[in-house]
Amino acid sequence: MKVVYADNNATTKVAPEVLEEMLPFFSEYYGNPSSMHIFGGQVAKKIDKARQQVADIIGARPEEILFTSCGTESDNTAILGILRANPGKRHIVTSRVEHPAVYNLCTYLAQNGYHVTELGVDRNGMLNVDELSESVREDTAIVSIMHANNETGVIFPIEEIAGIVKQKGTFLHTDAVQAVGKIPINLAESAIDLLTLSGHKLHAPKGVGALYIRKGTSIAPFIIGGHQEKNRRGGTENVPSIIGLGKACELAKKFMAEEQTRVKQLRDRLESEIVAKAPDAIINGYKSPRLPNTTNISFEYVEGEAILLLLNEKGICASSGSACTSGSLEPSHVLRAMGVPFTAVHGSIRLSLSRYTTTDDVEYMIEHLPPVVRRLREISPYNRDSKFQGHISAGYI
């Protein structure tokens, strides 16, 4: 069956060039980079190269890159590392739309003696920078604000935020898992102190990530053990994946311009055609700056899981902010924080493209998604004229 993969914010295909680069490190160059012999030592040199490649995509220095096992570990390392290094400060500022890796960690910290300020967002998914500025206190240990949102693709003005946080004299961590490789980032000219990135969102394998730690930032290790990563993370390096992450960053840098042009054009065509063919839809975050690959559309009167199941029948892979897809009954905390009405949250679908998405893929989705929505609307007891219309905000922006 034809498969159209439009769930690249969930995970991406490993690029063939990345896989090729990794393969020798499984059974040929399998030495331990910490070993004294050249067999292992040559692997350490390859890790250095990967570190340089990762540093290059975000304008950092190689010694500022710490390899981790995933984005979640990077987020935990950043936040807990700063808190442990600054035991006198017990206040954290974050947003209501963070990924669970940050959101749930902050909830946990709030239950364990820390004070957490959660900043809201407006109807367009945008943060109020003045509110952020006011929320930073004397005892604020860290501000953790994502760069781009995984569900809506909304991009926060992270450089402006970094400037404010620096002025206030505290640390800024940003979860840039969705941003790295899709939009330019230059940490050499930035006030960001810590930045999380993840391999599998940019065509490297799952199970590898990195944390940028600005030179001169004191941080306690999260995983305590050996001397690896300059005593900042114990544990033998995941060599093949680190090599893969390096190559993936090199490729992503090369393809960055294409993300801004070809991928963005595909996304724009996709969302405008779908909304034209299946009206009574809202593009969430439409008025804010967004990632070039992401669209999040709420269809009124239908439920997201049902849309996904019917799309699945057509080989289209997407995701939804609907409660029914998550295993809990709580629909997307991001869309709720934006004030998207419950009625529209339940029928929300995220389509996220990549450099491997073709024009054919997009045309296929334009052909098959609107009939799926129509079919479900036909069996729905609600419609534009139903008596429940009162609390539905109809039309799209």
Next chain:
Amino acid sequence: MWDYSEKVKDHFLNPRNVGDMENPDAVGEVGSLACGDALKLMLKIDAGDVISDVKFKTFGCGSAIASASALTEMIKGKTIAEAEKVADSDIAEYLDGLPEQKMHCSVMGREALEAAIANYRGIKLEKAVDEGTIVCKCFGVTDNKIAHEVREHKLTTIEQVTNYCKAGGGCQSCHPQIQAIIDEIWHKEKEKEIIKKAQKPVKKLTNIQKMKLVQETIERDIRPALLADGGDIELIDIDGDRVMVSFRGSCSSCPSSGVTLKSTVEAKLREFVTDTLIVEEVLS
């Protein structure tokens, strides 16, 4: 990815009896857009109280649509009295089971049916469960409704309550209240039991009485705890004071099931049946 049965998939992809009905004799509507699922059930009922035609419209996930479709097939051609007996568990069974988190879909089916029958009889549906105090503000679920589901399905955890009636599935701020309802119900049941026991003259149980009491105790005081950990227990045989059981699910491979056997199963049975019981594990 939900693990739906073939039957659920079939009813979702090819829903039976979907659509509108002109001049229905009875209509039952439950749910709302805000809740994430809603069902409108329409019935044609002939002179002999037989449901001659059924139509439905659903807003909801795959299993909500499948549950509604299944319900219409189950009640078509039945009398009102027969249809009234359809329980939510029957709907789930008809579909070869639903994922635990989706049980509320079958509950919605049964509720729409109840509403339609009440509508037919011309009575305003004033179910006790809709009265009472709202506990879960996110989904508008009352304390009476929660208590009803807890009793009907022998629910012992907040998660189970959420699966059956959605209460507690939103902001979670009502979790302490839900726990209190669960505790109160099972505490009361236990008290009743203790009072009953205290009133009972101490006399030797007959074999029938003993078997019944063992079964009841396993269902009420032992299985829920094991189910919560992904395990289960089955009563195999009773011979005098020897009770033979077999562990299922994660218990069967659990290294500490021996401890569970003595500390939980035997202790509970001795507490509620008779203190001379000996519990043994048998392989089946």
